[in-house]
Amino acid sequence: MSFSTDIVRWRYKLLPDHVIGEVLTKKWVDSAIPFLALTLLVLGLGPFVPHFFEWTTLGNLARQIAEFGLIVLGLAIVMISGGIDLSVGSVFALSVLMSLIGMNVEGWSAGTGLVAALAVGAFCGALNGFLVGYIRMRAFLTTLVTLIIFRSLFEIVFPQFSTAIVTNMSDSAVFEYLGTAQIGRLPVSFLITAVIAIGIHIVLSRTRYGWHLLAVGGARRSAYNAGINVRWTIFSAYVCCSTLVALSGFLFASRIGSAASDVGAGLELQALTATVLGGISLGGGRGTVSKATMGAVFVLLLSNSFLALAISGPGADLVLGLILVAAVFLDVRWVKNRHKVLRSVYISPAYARMPDSVSTDPRAGAMAPNDKLRDVGVIGLGILEGAEDVIFDRDDNLYTGSRHGDILRWFPPDYQRWEVLAHIGGSPLGMAFDRHGHLNICVAGMGLYQVEMNGTVHRLTAETNRSLLSIIDDSNMKLADDLDIAPDGSIYFSEATTRFEMHDWYSDALESRGNGRIIRYEPKTRKTRTVLKNLVFPNGICMSYDDQSLLFAESWACRISRYYFDGPKKGRVEVVIPNLPGYPDNINRASDGTYWLALMGMRTPALDLSLEMPGFRKRMSRRCSEDAWLMPNLNTGCVLKFNEQGEVLESYWDQGGQKHPMITSMREHKGVLYLCGIFNNRMGTYRLQGADPSFCGVDSYWGHRS
Template sequence: MSLSESLVRLRYRVFPDHVLGEILTKKWVDSAIPFAALVLVIAIFGPIVPRFFQFGTISLLSGEMAELGLIVLGLTVVMISGGIDLSVGSTFALCVTTALYMMNVQGLSLGGGLAATLAVGAVCGAINGFMVGILRMRAFLTTLVTLIIFRSVFDIVFPQISTDIVMNYPQSPAYDALGMGHLLGLPISFWVMVAVALVLHIVLSRGRYGWRLLAVGGARRSAHNAGINVRWTVFSAYVLCSVLVALGAYHFSARIGSAASDIGAGMELQALTATVLGGISLGGGRGSVSKALMGALFVLILSTSLLALAIPGPVNALILGLVLVSAVFLDVRWVKNRHKLLRAVYISPTFNKLPPAISTTVGPLVPNDRLRASEPIGLGIMDGAEDAIFDRDGNLYTGSRHGDIMRWFGPDYTRYEIFAHTGGAPQGMAFDATGNLVVCVGGMGLYQVSPEGEVRLLTAETNRSWTSIADDSVMKLADDCDILPDGRIIFSEATVRFEMHDWYADALESRGNGRLIVYDPNTGTTRTILSDLIFPNGVCTSYDGESVLFAESWACRINRYYYAGPKKGRLERVIEGLPGYPDNINRASDGTYWLALMGSRTPALDLSLEMPGFRRRMARRVSQDAWLMPNLNTGCVLKFNEKGEILESFWDLGGTRHPMITSMREHRGTLYLCGIFNNRMGALKLPDADQNWCGVDSYWGKPA
């Protein structure tokens, strides 16, 4: 390797460019803007506002935060569901009036007054929810109308009972404690708000209801198609919003003890500014409790600081309006351009110089048309069969891009049934000793299908690597699997950075994004045994009982990993410089192995792998359909032995039968071919092969 190549390789090893992209994909990145805004407002007003950092000021601020925070949390729920509620200020006024009347005039207990206040809030929310959720009226106009209606009701009722409210006092010590009591130096109402926020955080991030809210806000039609009751979800979001507003109003009434005719006026501006600044998307489907509270704290500090500096009320409202406009601008621009920024920095090619390709002009790799003699199976019916496998009864199992596992009945394989539905894209398959079918499902993990067709998840997570910025514990592309003699399942995950349909981006990067994983069904544990692999693909337990063979597609090589014996834990190269991109590996009847090449190397792409800067510019400036990609239009099957010697090859140069081959299985004298982009399988007779050989028997022996 030349000095320049060594420097380039060292540069990409020491300064990996993918780090920035992985940071930007973290969920907490969305919190960066509200957090930065909060730090900025504290830095501005802290030095100039008298007693800003004194504990008394913090205690007073936390009491007000309890009220505004609950209102903002309620509005957050509605906005996550894809709606908006402009009536929160008027609802707040009605609820404060209700609380004061029930506690001061009627003399109810803490629980009775709270129940009455929450009931009024629930009614207001139900009115909004019925019109927006059930009748499907536009949220903005509807809540703008209810803002006026609720305010009018307040203006009618409040003058008639205001005197009674002022002339009477509550008779509940618990109510007084809620308004004036402290715990650890902070108001009790603040701790109530914290408790509500924690519960709401768990509901939104871990609960089924929270997931439904996010789904409805993100894509209502898709949520409906997934079986979610969209109308009820939207209705309940408005009810929950108004109930939280009512709870905030109850805290306010306990703290202040009276009300004025302008109570709640302009509160919708404060709440909306807080939510949008907190990163709660106006388009729905995005938001969190922590971000909402950061936005609420920003607005509260800004408002109280301006009042402390004797800034007039109209100027205060003007500044809040300008902050809201800025927050909306940032929200719209971020949502619109986030994917562009990620595309520009996430794909991070590295240096990957391939060894010279094994010659295809002489020897066993000379191109031929031997695959043209194959007969089609399931023509026009199969769709995306990445792998195929046979049971002892001669039934053929294939996957489909629709998530089904299809069982084809021999001997002609014209009849089939849907054996199981996985919900994802079935990839590599293997039978265990008891007849269970183990399946790698792209985007979902490792699954098991019983002989009766019952699907069960085995594992979808492995141990997280210490040096990973992104959480790589969850599997993205479980690819191919095989079973060790002791029953453990070993399988490959092609990439931890990209989804199944973004395989071309991983090819462009050509970095070690993949890993080899072992699942132990006896203990239920999963662990990574090899990492930093370049798109690891086919996995096959070798005949020696001590090692497994696996492919690295974009590195064009076959490796051997020893799981037992004197070489346990060692990794060896078996074949390097393949003329194409290796995929699945399976056993042959004569003690050798079959290998699928899903495509052929091209000089242009090989050269570009030595120029990561060029590939990075291409990813940023050129549309994806114009990228340099692996050539997947020429299918080939190789046979090799334990020493890595290639014995023979089968090609389809014209692509008339099998333009791409991702896997093959030998079964009773016939080689069966499949490809994830093909609409068929192929059956090629092997006259010299063992006509009674079955792959399952080679693993577990023939049944007694």
């Protein structure tokens, strides 16, 4: 190996490029951007703005956050639902006016004044919600019109009460308490807003209504098809928004005790800037309370700093407008290109050097290509779709899965009759019977499941222990693949990759990184733990005859290994076959004490060479469409028989790929080898010469039925 090759190998081993992509997939990344902007703002303005970090300044800021934060939270709810509300400034002005008329002029109690202010806000929100949600008018134009209407009402009513408002004061101690009191160093109004913000966070992230808001904002047609009342959801979002704005107006009135004719003017610009800058998507369906709050704090800090630095109002509005334009541009571009950006950085190929494969030369003996599988029998032609594995019970019934998420049971002797035993969903992959006759199944994207013979389905596990140093949450299972059961009932199963879903298997092949693991589930304690990790697409699992170890396949590494889970070698891993000519899939027992192995495809020189050039594969993933990538050749597969010493004893091929171009599993049963392929529309049968005509795989594990 040359020095330059060593450099490449160590560079991709020591610098984990995939970490960047994993970080960008985290939900908190969207919050990190406004947090970083807020931090830079504080660091940039702190040294120049007088009294920036004094308690008096911070206390005043907290009161403003209490009022402005409610407006931003209300607008965020509307934007998450896919709408927009430009009338928040006018609703705020009307609410302040109603609060001051009731408290200063009419002498109402604080409770009555609050109810009146909230009623004004709810009415304005209901009008907006009715026009946008039920009449289905455009939100932007509708709320622009209501902005003008509500502002006009304020300007008509305010002059009639302005003198009385200024010359009178409220007699309510509660009203005064809300505006001036503190608990510790925190204003009461700030604590009220904090409690409301926590409640909104819980609603958005933990309740059905919050999920409906996000669904409606993300895709209204899909939400409607899913049974969500879209019109009511939109209507209620506008009511919630204006009600929160009205509460903000009431708190503002209690703090100031008066109002000017320009109250609320320009507030919609500030609120919209705060929400967009905080990361609330203009397209809807995306946003959190924390991001809206950070946006509100950013805008208030900037506005207050402009006042402290004697920057004129038009100048401040100009800066806010420019910030809003920049935030909208970034939001639109990020939403449009987020998937492309993540895709370009998420896939991070590793360096891998494949050993020379076992020879398939026509003179190579057991591995010589042949056409033994060309004339196999056929089961389920046109009925089976995506049957990845096959298994038999003691009554000769045949079981397999389908890409529709069904478990099918086929009846002997000719296996022409069939029924749906159970519907699981997902993609059923590897299967194994336990001691009690229950069928245990790996389901891609869902975990480990169990089906009783009456069709009852149980989920055994969908989570395992999370890795301490993992950035992504690898406790959830993405691609549970194949399984087998130890004598004590423990279920060992492979998870092919923790980074990609089943439909993205080719991305994992391109990476050829140790993304997979083997997991153990203990039925007695119902505990799940990872026993081996950093495996290269671990696939087939098969218990050895010694009852102390298991054989497992690593597809992209083209090798078979043995893991000892008990006995004197407990915890040790030994390579059994290091250099297969193809990509191994399922492993199952043979009647003569050896093992069957499916090769789902064959290695190619081009792909083997590219594994030593991770930079080339990285560029390919960025610049080429997925259908132009170098991928494993899955057009030619075969079945091998091997022993525990790693010797290949026999091979069975279909070189033309007429019946079984891809083979993912095989199972020997009573002298016949049954063949499956996840991309095939049939199952094959091949009669074995000299095989035990009474062999049943279940009996080889649990003994003959008494």
